[in-house]
Amino acid sequence: EVQLVQSGAEVKKPGATVKISCKVSGYTFIDYYIYWVQQAPGKGLEWMGLVHPEDGETVYAEKFQGRVTITADTSPDTTYMELSSLRSEDTAVYYCALTTTRNWFDPWGQGTLVTVSS
Amino acid sequence: EVVMTQSPATLSVSPGERATLSCRASQSVSRNLAWYQQMPGQAPRLLIYDASTRATGIPARFSGSGSGTEFTLTISSLQSEDFAIYYCQQYNNWPPHTFGQGTKLEIK
Numbered sequence: 001e002v003q004l005v006q007s008g009a010e011v012k013k014p015g016a017t018v019k020i021s022c023k024v025s026g027y028t029f030i031d032y033y034i035y036w037v038q039q040a041p042g043k044g045l046e047w048m049g050l051v052h053p054e055d056g057e058t059v060y061a062e063k064f065q066g067r068v069t070i071t072a073d074t075s076p077d078t079t080y081m082e083l084s085s086l087r088s089e090d091t092a093v094y095y096c097a098l099t100t101t102r103n104w105f106d107p108w109g110q111g112t113l114v115t116v117s118s
Numbered sequence: 119e120v121v122m123t124q125s126p127a128t129l130s131v132s133p134g135e136r137a138t139l140s141c142r143a144s145q146s147v148s149r150n151l152a153w154y155q156q157m158p159g160q161a162p163r164l165l166i167y168d169a170s171t172r173a174t175g176i177p178a179r180f181s182g183s184g185s186g187t188e189f190t191l192t193i194s195s196l197q198s199e200d201f202a203i204y205y206c207q208q209y210n211n212w213p214p215h216t217f218g219q220g221t222k223l224e225i226k
Contacts, residue, residue, distance in 0.1 A: 044205065044217055044219045045154075045162065045207075045217040046217070047212075047213075047214050047215040047217070049213075059213050060213070061213055061214040062213070062214070063214075095161055095162070102209070103150065103152070103167065103209040104152040104164055104167040104207070105152075105154075105164065105207075106163075106164035106167075107164075108162055108163070109161065110160075110161055111161050
């Protein structure tokens with residue numbers, strides 16, 4: 001069974017940078033993509049970007065371009081999402097999700113809550 | 119950017135009844151649409167992809183239909199565990215992948 005396990009909750013001050021990890025287990029192939037999605041409290045889902053661990057390809061949503069960096073380490077099958085210049089509006093749960101098709105997302109990690117507060 | 123609009127925002131249905139959720143795209147997305155279920159405090163779960171194909175392990179009471187700009191998720195006989203928020207997502211024109219704002223399915 002494929003599982004994505006994310007790092008724990010973070011509390012950051014405005015202007016700081018947060019880095020969240022997402023470890024993939026139970027998947028024997030390296031040809032997959034990891035997507036990152038933001039969900040603000042009580043709000044919907046917003047796609048942030050993707051990484052292709054096999055070759056390091058990244059694609060970012062325009063909204064987050066310049067502030068987000070997504071990287072991958074194929075050993076030990078972990079991807080990272082770094083968001084800089086944090087502001088209160090970045091308080092959200094951040095999810096990673098796997099896709100082999102670059103289309104739908106399945107499965108998802110458990111989510112990581114990032115709280116930005118002075 | 120393709121804007122996805124879901125209706126209604128909240129749907130109240132009794133257990134055992136049928137629920138019909140709608141998703142509209144601002145331009146044609148062919149059949150490149152997925153549906154997700156999100157329980158409180160949990161990550162979304164894939165239900166349907168390619169507009170009508172159930173994901174692995176999804177019960178047959180969940181069905182999807184539509185193409186172009188109009189899509190429907192139908193839950194034929196609601197069970198207690200089906201009360202959740204449902205999101206549609208298009209993957210025809212990206213970046214960015216875009217989601218609807220969600221429909222909350224609540225117990226009547």
